[in-house]
Amino acid sequence: MNNYHTHTYRCHHAFGTEEDYIQKAIEQQMEELGFSDHAPFPHHDYGLRMAYEELDDYLLTLDRLREQYQNRIRLLKGLEIEYYADCDSYYQRLLTEKGLDYLLLGAHSFVNAEGTFKNIFFAESTNDFLDYADNVCAAMQTGFFRCVAHPDLFFINDFPIDKHTEEACRRIIEEAKKQDMILEFNANGYRRIRQNYADGLRYPYPHRYFWKLAKQAGIRVIIGSDCHVPVHVCDHYVLTARQNALQWGLNVIDTLF
Numbered sequence: 001m002n003n004y005h006t007h008t009y010r011c012h013h014a015f016g017t018e019e020d021y022i023q024k025a026i027e028q029q030m031e032e033l034g035f036s037d038h039a040p041f042p043h044h045d046y047g048l049r050m051a052y053e054e055l056d057d058y059l060l061t062l063d064r065l066r067e068q069y070q071n072r073i074r075l076l077k078g079l080e081i082e083y084y085a086d087c088d089s090y091y092q093r094l095l096t097e098k099g100l101d102y103l104l105l106g107a108h109s110f111v112n113a114e115g116t117f118k119n120i121f122f123a124e125s126t127n128d129f130l131d132y133a134d135n136v137c138a139a140m141q142t143g144f145f146r147c148v149a150h151p152d153l154f155f156i157n158d159f160p161i162d163k164h165t166e167e168a169c170r171r172i173i174e175e176a177k178k179q180d181m182i183l184e185f186n187a188n189g190y191r192r193i194r195q196n197y198a199d200g201l202r203y204p205y206p207h208r209y210f211w212k213l214a215k216q217a218g219i220r221v222i223i224g225s226d227c228h229v230p231v232h233v234c235d236h237y238v239l240t241a242r243q244n245a246l247q248w249g250l251n252v253i254d255t256l257f
């Protein structure tokens with residue numbers, strides 16, 4: 001097993017050092033572990049992210065650990081990051097100057113076409129889903145991102161599935177198909193509470209409706225732990241996610257590269 005969605009204490013809402021996650025991963029006989037802590041931005045603080053001043057230490061620490069553990073596990077340097085259209089040069093710099101192996105698109109927030117800052121955890125209506133989808137699609141088109149984390153995150157909001165919801169799913173899947181983008185089936189959704197939503201009893205995500213379209217389109221799918229605690233790196237939620245993804249007929253791949 002591999003995992004490319006791993007957080008650390010640096011983002012202020014996860015626990016454990018890089019090394020704690022590595023040791024857990026080795027214990028679980030994982031072959032490759034990619035770190036993707038929540039990225040800072042040089043000029044904005046979106047909260048619950050590592051500080052920009054800490055970025056170099058994060059990267060140096062991973063370089064050091066990569067060497068130290070080279071005979072036991074392969075380590076990759078990544079970041080989970082939002083897409084803002086005015087930050088293209090920053091994404092470029094992370095991938096070149098800073099030497100990151102990959103960027104994982106984590107669209108928790110975005111700026112819509114009207115210039116309004118939106119947090120997708122608190123959508124006001126399913127209209128926001130369309131803006132979310134457009135942000136994800138624009139991000140996919142840039143070529144900066146290796147994979148989209150929890151592309152169906154908007155289902156965390158409790159609205160009946162309507163035309164906008166369907167259209168948002170369709171836009172993301174179509175663009176992913178066009179860009180041959182890998183989408184992440186996120187185990188952290190299963191760590192959240194299963195509850196009654198307008199469309200029935202379910203976990204907030206992964207959502208069946210979305211993944212049915214992904215299946216039809218033959219999208220490549222990777223399982224992501226999205227662990228915020230070292231013991232979660234390959235816990236039973238990850239195994240459940242994998243099992244469900246396979247059961248839903250998805251094209252599950254094991255490695256990001």
Ligand SMILES: [Zn+2]
Nearest residue numbers: 007013038228
């Ligand atoms: Zn997080």
Ligand SMILES: [Zn+2]
Nearest residue numbers: 005080106226
């Ligand atoms: Zn994450």
